Structure formats: structure tokens, C-alpha cells
Amino acid sequence: MNKNSNxxxxxxxxxxxxxxxxxxxxxxxxxxxxQNENIANDTRKQILSALHIGAPDDSKVKETYEKYIIQDxxxxxxxxxxxxxxxVAFDVDMKKNVKLAERQLPVMKCRMDDGSVKYVLPMxxxxxxxxxxxxxxxxxxxxxxxxxxxxxxxETPGLGARIADQDFxxxxxxxxxxxxxxFKGVVVLKKGQKSTTGAEVVDALTGATITSLGVSAxxxxxxxxxxxxxxxxxxxxxxxxxxxxxxxxxENETNDNQPE
Amino acid sequence: MxxxxxxxxxxxxxxxxxxxLVQILGICSALAVTASLEPAIVMGISVICVLAxxxxxxxxxxxxxxxNIRIIVQLVVVAALVIIVQQILIAYNYDVSxxxxxxxxxxxxxxxxxxxxxxxxxxxxxxxxxxxxxxxxLGYTIVLLIVSFFRELLGSGTLFGFQVIPxxxxxxxxxxxxxMILAPMALITVGCIIWFxxxxxxxxxxx
Numbered sequence: 107m108n109k110n111s112n113x114x115x116x117x118x119x120x121x122x123x124x125x126x127x128x129x130x131x132x133x134x135x136x137x138x139x140x141q142n143e144n145i146a147n148d149t150r151k152q153i154l155s156a157l158h159i160g161a162p163d164d165s166k167v168k169e170t171y172e173k174y175i176i177q178d179x180x181x182x183x184x185x186x187x188x189x190x191x192x193x194v195a196f197d198v199d200m201k202k203n204v205k206l207a208e209r210q211l212p213v214m215k216c217r218m219d220d221g222s223v224k225y226v227l228p229m230x231x232x233x234x235x236x237x238x239x240x241x242x243x244x245x246x247x248x249x250x251x252x253x254x255x256x257x258x259x260x261e262t263p264g265l266g267a268r269i270a271d272q273d274f275x276x277x278x279x280x281x282x283x284x285x286x287x288x289f290k291g292v293v294v295l296k297k298g299q300k301s302t303t304g305a306e307v308v309d310a311l312t313g314a315t316i317t318s319l320g321v322s323a324x325x326x327x328x329x330x331x332x333x334x335x336x337x338x339x340x341x342x343x344x345x346x347x348x349x350x351x352x353x354x355x356x357e358n359e360t361n362d363n364q365p366e
Numbered sequence: 367m368x369x370x371x372x373x374x375x376x377x378x379x380x381x382x383x384x385x386x387l388v389q390i391l392g393i394c395s396a397l398a399v400t401a402s403l404e405p406a407i408v409m410g411i412s413v414i415c416v417l418a419x420x421x422x423x424x425x426x427x428x429x430x431x432x433x434n435i436r437i438i439v440q441l442v443v444v445a446a447l448v449i450i451v452q453q454i455l456i457a458y459n460y461d462v463s464x465x466x467x468x469x470x471x472x473x474x475x476x477x478x479x480x481x482x483x484x485x486x487x488x489x490x491x492x493x494x495x496x497x498x499x500x501x502x503x504l505g506y507t508i509v510l511l512i513v514s515f516f517r518e519l520l521g522s523g524t525l526f527g528f529q530v531i532p533x534x535x536x537x538x539x540x541x542x543x544x545x546m547i548l549a550p551m552a553l554i555t556v557g558c559i560i561w562f563x564x565x566x567x568x569x570x571x572x573x
Binding site for chain 1: 398399400401402405430431432433434435438439442443446449450453454456457458460464469471518544547548
């Protein structure tokens with residue numbers, strides 16, 4: 107058979123494409139459930155890592171996650187809770203959750219071993235080559251960052267990819283989103299630079315300017331809508347101390363009333 | 367199994383016929399992944415695998431492939447292989463697949479693959495082609511390791527992420543050379559390696 111005839115070439119190409127296409131499709135279909143499970147587990151690991159809970163081995167990730175995450179919430183831009191069904195925050199597809207007007211604001215409420223309550227806020231933004239995302243865990247005072255975790259799809263290894271390193275993420279710990287009662291967020295800037303808005307600063311990564319700016323923009327974009335929610339947390343946190351005496355006096359009153 | 371010709375296919379690419387230093391193939395990815403040692407190793411291993419298997423497949427098909435569309439056929443084989451590897455990794459070794467993320471795509475565009483398929487696998491039987499793939503992959507990996515060793519050491523003061531430059535050096539005014547992390551220094555490092563390599567191999571020197 108003449109290998110250079112048009113018929114042979116067209117047939118060869120057609121058969122090859124069909125064959126390769128169907129093999130790839132088959133493999134994709136066969137591996138999909140397993141892959142989805144891995145991806146969900148990886149997301150759980152990232153959330154746990156923002157809470158400084160070390161990654162347990164793969165079979166226990168789900169268990170550990172469900173132990174610490176006590177409630178999933180959706181809030182609105184006024185800080186009101188609009189939904190709190192199970193996994194409602196976990197299931198939000200951050201990729202499609204970009205438009206500010208129709209954005210859902212997921213929050214994962216967690217209780218740590220010492221009984222303290224943390225709130226994890228998911229982030230999603232753009233790096234140099236592709237999407238970057240992350241989770242910021244807030245203390246229940248509504249202003250201090252407890253921990254952060256960032257991931258990326260394809261940032262340059264050794265440069266932008268270092269946003270996923272613990273060193274970088276640890277720099278966010280104990281930063282304050284509110285300065286003197288004003289919401290400022292937290293910004294990533296080249297070492298030595300000062301923020302113009304007065305926000306607290308995290309040093310950018312050397313050689314990864316665009317990715318660092320991307321993290322900064324993502325934090326601004328994704329934390330700002332939570333301003334009202336975080337303010338409510340601050341209110342709720344200071345309230346118990348103000349309310350506590352009230353409760354006591356009521357109790358005293360009832361105690362006083364009883365003998366009568 | 368290992369005749370003289372097969373041995374040449376396996377061992378020549380390590381030095382005398384090194385894909386990066388002598389054939390000047392795969393330079394682009396050598397720039398991208400050599401800022402530190404770990405990604406360089408992972409990239410090296412994945413290139414060895416994909417190169418060996420695509421060489422074998424093309425070598426099996428070589429008598430049926432129409433000359434006019436051979437490059438397309440080669441590309442399809444490489445791309446399919448890379449996607450399969452990627453999907454399997456996502457399903458069974460998610461952590462590694464995350465580390466590899468961007469490299470997987472880079473493998474498809476690695477000139478070493480097309481170069482070896484075109485120059486070797488199209489004219490040789492599967493076993494020598496397999497050895498040729500392993501040899502060239504290793505040759506590539508060696509260069510990546512040398513380059514990333516110097517770039518990570520001088521650029522970040524670490525090796526495999528562990529700090530090796532002691533703190534007192536920094537206290538006495540030593541600074542990591544930020545330039546080493548950037549791509550141009552990879553080219554210059556490769557250039558220096560080629561210089562040393564040629565200086566030690568008389569038969570590679572041109573007049």
C-alpha cells in the first residue's frame with residue numbers, strides 16, 4: 107500500500123484520532139470518581155492547613171475535617187447568615203463565584219481542640235499563569251488572622267509557586283484586618299514598602315512580583331465583602347462581656363425574688 | 367540485550383551526545399524548572415518516562431506512519447501519553463500530580479521528545495529506542511540537577527529547601543543573589559556548563 111497516498115494519510119489520521127480520543131475519554135470517565143474524591147480531600151486538607159491542623163493521612167482527612175468544622179454558613183454582604191445547611195459553604199464553586207453582585211459568601215465555622223472558635227473564609231483570584239486560591243482562618247475577634255493557606259494551579263515552580271509554602275503563609279498569622287476600627291484588609295508588598303492605606307503588610311516573594319500582587323488583589327477582593335460579617339463578630343465577641351453582668355443581675359434578681 | 371550499538375544509545379546522551387549540552391534541545395524547560403532542586407528532579411523523572419515510552423510507541427508504528435504527517439502523529443502520541451500519565455497521577459497520587467502540575471504540559475513541548483522521535487525512533491526498533499529514550503532523559507536530568515544545584519544554592523541559600531548557608535554568613539553581610547532565581551541566570555549557568563564540558567571533550571571542539 108502506498109504510504110503517501112491521500113487516502114492512506116486521511117484514513118491513518120482519522121483512525122488515530124478516533125482511537126486516541128476514545129482511549130482518553132475512557133480513562134477520564136473511569137478515573138473521574140476517584141479524582142473528584144481526591145480533589146475534595148485536598149480542599150479539606152487546605153482548609154485544615156489554614157487552621158494549623160497538620161494533614162493527617164489520606165484515609166482520615168474527611169473524618170478530621172468533620173470533627174473540626176462544626177458548621178457551614180452562607181452570609182450576605184450585611185453579615186447576616188442566610189443559609190447554614192450542611193456542607194453549603196464547602197460546596198460553593200469559587201470558580202463561578204466571582205461576580206461581586208451575585209457572589210455567595212461562604213464561611214466555615216470551626217471549633218479547635220482548646221474550644222476556641224475560628225472562621226475560615228475561602229479566597230479565589232488570579233496569579234501569573236492561572237488561578238490561585240486560598241483559605242484564611244480568622245479568630246473569633248473578627249480582625250486577627252489565625253492562619254492562611256494558598257494554592258495555585260500553575261505558578262512558576264521556585265518563584266510564584268512559593269505562595270503555597272508554609273514560610274509565606276505563616277507571615278499572615280496575627281495580622282489585623284481592622285486598624286483602629288477601620289477595615290483595611292492586609293496587603294502583600296515588596297519588602298520595605300509601606301501600605302498607602304495603612305493596612306498591615308506582608309512581604310512579597312522575591313522574583314514573583316505578579317503572583318504576590320495577585321495574592322494581594324485576591325485578599326482585597328475576597329475579604330472586603332466580609333467586612334460586615336467580621337464587624338458583627340467583633341460586636342458579638344465584645345458583647346458577652348457586656349452582657350454577662352446583665353445576666354448575673356437577672357439571676358441575682360430572681361434569687362432575690364425567690365425568698366419573697 | 368546490550369550490544370555495542372544499544373550501549374551507545376543508552377550512554378552517549380549522558381555526556382558526549384548530551385541533549386542539552388551538545389544537541390541544544392530542551393533548553394526552554396531547563397530555564398523554567400531549575401530555580402530549585404526538587405522540581406528539577408521531578409521534571410527529570412517525568413521526562414525520562416514519557417520519552418522512553420513515546421520512543422517505543424513511535425518505533426512500533428514507524429513502518430506505518432505516512433511521512434507527510436509524521437510530526438502530527440508524533441505529537442498526538444506524546445500528548446496522549448502525557449495526558450494519561452497526568453490523569454492516573456490525579457487519581458492515584460494526587461500530591462505528586464499537584465507538584466507536577468505545570469511540568470506535565472511542559473513535557474509535551476519539550477524539544478528533546480520531538481527531536482529523539484524524529485532522529486532515532488523513526489529509524490530504529492523498539493528496544494534501542496527505549497534505551498535511547500532513557501539515556502536522553504538521564505542526560506537531560508543530569509544537566510537540570512547541576513543547574514538547579516547552583517541556582518538554589520546561590521539564589522536561595524538552600525538545597526532541597528533546607529538552609530545550607532549558615533546564619534552567621536548572613537549576619538556578616540552575605541546576601542542571596544536574587545539574580546540566580548531569574549531565568550537569564552539559568553542560560554548563563556548552562557553556558558558555563560557547556561564551556562567546561564567542551565573544554566574537557568576534545569572531540570566536541572570545533573575550529
